[in-house]
């Protein structure tokens with residue numbers, strides 16, 4: 009068992025392959041966090057428990073003053089009972105106060121990992137789980153904490169379920185999924201903020217005193233902040249030093265709260281955003297909070313990412329497509345926008361087939377009477393004017409060319425100008441008496457209502473059954489406002505955000521159950537819902553509407569902090585780029601897109617002969633390199649946030665027998681230095697051959713002296729090089 013309990017000292021120890029997580033059941037029934045870091049043995053762990061008398065730190069009446077929870081690093085902190093820092097849980101009891109004081113009641117350790125009802129979560133039988141039940145004695149509330157570790161992964165998965173075992177209703181006002189405390193707060197905080205077309209900007213700053221919060225109250229995890237963060241020792245870098253990461257397995261409102269306290273210690277809380285949440289629990293009812301994944305590494309951000317990547321690839325992605333090579337697709341969005349018909353699509357498909365592309369994806373505009381984006385969402389029937397003969401005809405023609413076919417949906421939305429809205433105006437989120445806010449002229453369907461989700465499922469099935477559709481792109485192009493459901497009583501209205509998310513997850517479940525082979529790509533105006541929750545249902549997510557290769561270097565760099573390359577949708581698009589006006593060489597666009605799922609987003613009919621030749625080469629390279637990129641270990645060798653001139657990254661095969669080194673010169677530095685780049689993750693003792701010129705290098709040389717990067721023959725912005733090295737046999 010990777011989980012043990014030392015009865016004498018009350019110490020729980022969880023071991024992953026390379027890390028150890030430790031906490032202690034203290035004499036007052038609290039769970040004192042002791043250690044999370046590189047794997048260590050059981051000796052001396054109890055020395056990490058250091059209760060200390062401190063003034064202005066309350067302790068329970070009549071008990072030892074050393075028992076103050078206010079200076080104790082904890083696993084699950086109550087509210088209003090002596091700990092003034094950000095709480096893990098707040099329950100308003102039937103008497104009207106919020107004091108919540110969870111104490112240990114029982115625990116068990118077992119093989120396996122339970123699924124979480126209605127929610128995404130990591131899975132796998134090769135896991136051990138510790139279940140600790142904490143009880144608030146006054147209300148009878150139980151909090152069931154789960155900690156799981158896998159035999160073959162370096163993460164700890166945590167979640168918590170609240171059960172009202174009392175005899176009066178209570179209101180759950182906050183239930184964080186993961187509390188991670190640190191004895192010292194002299195640390196850096198790393199998180200990803202952003203906006204549409206500039207998702208996940210890397211930001212690192214000193215952890216300051218007081219409470220800071222990163223959150224989404226938009227109903228989706230959002231472009232604006234990502235539901236994950238890292239805490240790093242000040243000296244930690246990309247490749248060295250101690251780093252901890254937390255990744256929330258949820259796609260809706262979240263909050264990451266950090267508090268560097270009076271003693272310079274640090275508390276972090278990760279969970280559903282408490283400001284926009286409340287849940288009524290009648291006696292006997294329970295509430296399951298989502299899962300959080302934790303990783304720690306002394307190999308810097310790189311090490312943390314590798315641990316998340318493997319855990320996600322092996323224990324979170326569940327689509328049958330997770331390890332399959334994804335078909336190279338061409339998406340018509342940037343090629344035609346709304347201006348297409350069957351003839352134009354078939355022209356693109358013919359070129360695609362000729363060039364070795366494997367799937368045509370028909371994006372927005374195929375349904376209702378949608379020629380612009382202000383109508384028809386919810387009317388999931390074919391726009392015959394554009395597609396005479398319907399999807400059946402189009403798809404069979406596309407299939408005849410040897411291509412698969414994929415289709416865009418925006419299942420959660422409805423246009424005010426739509427048949428669906430006219431028939432069911434009460435089906436969207438709204439508050440009677442208030443003006444509804446629109447975004448992109450659309451409203452959000454009330455997915456907290458079962459019948460709305462069932463209706464959309466039926467509509468989607470009718471489309472999916474009408475033709476051989478093998479992929480869908482699930483988009484969501486606005487955030488939630490006036491969040492309320494006309495069918496819920498006032499005392500349950502603050503449940504709508506989470507109930508909405510449960511509805512989205514249920515629709516995914518139903519689609520997967522009925523169409524297990526369907527490849528689904530997540531999307532929300534680009535990468536506005538790129539989170540670990542979604543990846544339980546979809547194996548890939550469109551990373552950004554910004555398809556400019558140079559901009560993508562940043563977006564893909566920071567997305568890769570928490571997510572593997574196999575999950576990042578990335579396409580070669582046209583130049584000048586539609587989002588930035590920049591012109592980047594075709595080769596470079598291929599290099600950057602090949603760091604993701606790969607495809608095209610341009611009008612193939614307009615390609616020159618040179619470009620067609622390059623597409624053929626890229627197609628062949630994708631088939632050759634994708635297994636390495638999708639399944640290997642990614643090492644970010646430079647950061648585009650620190651270095652405006654070049655971005656370099658590599659992927660190493662798990663058996664270290666080959667690697668791919670990518671070098672993009674984002675901006676020329678005139679008369680710049682001669683660069684060598686020290687490689688990582690390869691075998692020092694092996695010899696590697698550069699396939700371009702047959703030159704041999706020892707692994708030791710490449711890691712210590714570095715690979716001498718040749719100069720560009722045409723030294724201009726956006727040029728790039730790629731090197732494939734294989735082990736000498």
Ligand code: DGJ
Nearest residue numbers: 341371372531533534553
């Ligand atoms: C936003 C997506 O990110 C785009 O790729 C495209 O599908 C549009 N929506 C269509 O409306």
